[in-house]
Amino acid sequence: MREVRFVPREQALQELQATEGLREVIAALNRNPLPDAFVLRPKAADAASLEALAHELRALPAVAHVQVDSAWARRLAALAGTARLAIALLAALLAFGLVAITFNTIRLQILTQRAEIEISKLIGATDAFIRRPFFYLGALQGLAGGALALTILCGSLAALNVGVAELAASYGSGFRLAFLAPGDALAVVLFSAGLGWFGAYLSVSRYLLEIEPR
Numbered sequence: 001m002r003e004v005r006f007v008p009r010e011q012a013l014q015e016l017q018a019t020e021g022l023r024e025v026i027a028a029l030n031r032n033p034l035p036d037a038f039v040l041r042p043k044a045a046d047a048a049s050l051e052a053l054a055h056e057l058r059a060l061p062a063v064a065h066v067q068v069d070s071a072w073a074r075r076l077a078a079l080a081g082t083a084r085l086a087i088a089l090l091a092a093l094l095a096f097g098l099v100a101i102t103f104n105t106i107r108l109q110i111l112t113q114r115a116e117i118e119i120s121k122l123i124g125a126t127d128a129f130i131r132r133p134f135f136y137l138g139a140l141q142g143l144a145g146g147a148l149a150l151t152i153l154c155g156s157l158a159a160l161n162v163g164v165a166e167l168a169a170s171y172g173s174g175f176r177l178a179f180l181a182p183g184d185a186l187a188v189v190l191f192s193a194g195l196g197w198f199g200a201y202l203s204v205s206r207y208l209l210e211i212e213p214r
Helices: 009-017 023-027 047-058 070-112 114-122 127-170 182-210
Strands: 003-007 037-041
Touching: 003 009, 070 114, 070 127, 070 182, 114 127, 127 182
Parallel strands: none
Antiparallel strands: 003 037
16 A cells, blocks of 8 residues: 555545535534545556456455545556557657668768778778767767757756646646656657667668779
C-alpha cells in the first residue's frame, strides 16, 4: 500500500461544504450524514488489483462500505494503451526519418569531398580510414536528434500536464505524465546515435565504394 489516510467525518463535512453549490444543502441538514473513512492509495493502480483489494476490504467485519474507482482505472489503462501504441508508431516513423536524413547527409558529404577521397586513396589511405569520419558524423547527427527529441518531449509533457492535472484533480487523483527515467533517456540517446551510425553505414557502403582514383 502506497498511502493510507484517515478522514474524520467532521473533516469530510468541511471539505464537502467547501464545494461550490453544496454549502446551502449541507447547512440545511440537521446532522452530519458522513461516516469516518479511510482513503487508500495502492501501489498497483490497474482495475484487477483495485477490485481484488476492494473484495478483501469488504470481507472485514468493521467495514461498512467500500468505494473503488476501478472504472476510472480501466479508462485510464485503455487510454494509456492507445497512447503507447501511438508513441510506438511515431517512434518508428521518426527512426526511419533519422536514418533517411543521415543517409542523405552523408551522401552529400561524400559527393562534396569526392576529390579529397580520391587523393587520399592515391596516397594509400585505407577504406576504414576514409569511412571513419563519416561514421562519426552520422553518430553525432543521431545523437543530436535524440537529444532534440527528448527536449521536445520534456516541453510537451510540461504543457500537457497542465490539463492532465486539472482532469486528475476532478477525480481526486494526483496523476501526472512522467518524463523518462534517466536510464531510459540515455538509452534513447544512444539508440538515436546507433540509428545515425546505421544511416551513415548505408550511405558509405553505397557511394564511397564507387569512388576510385582516376
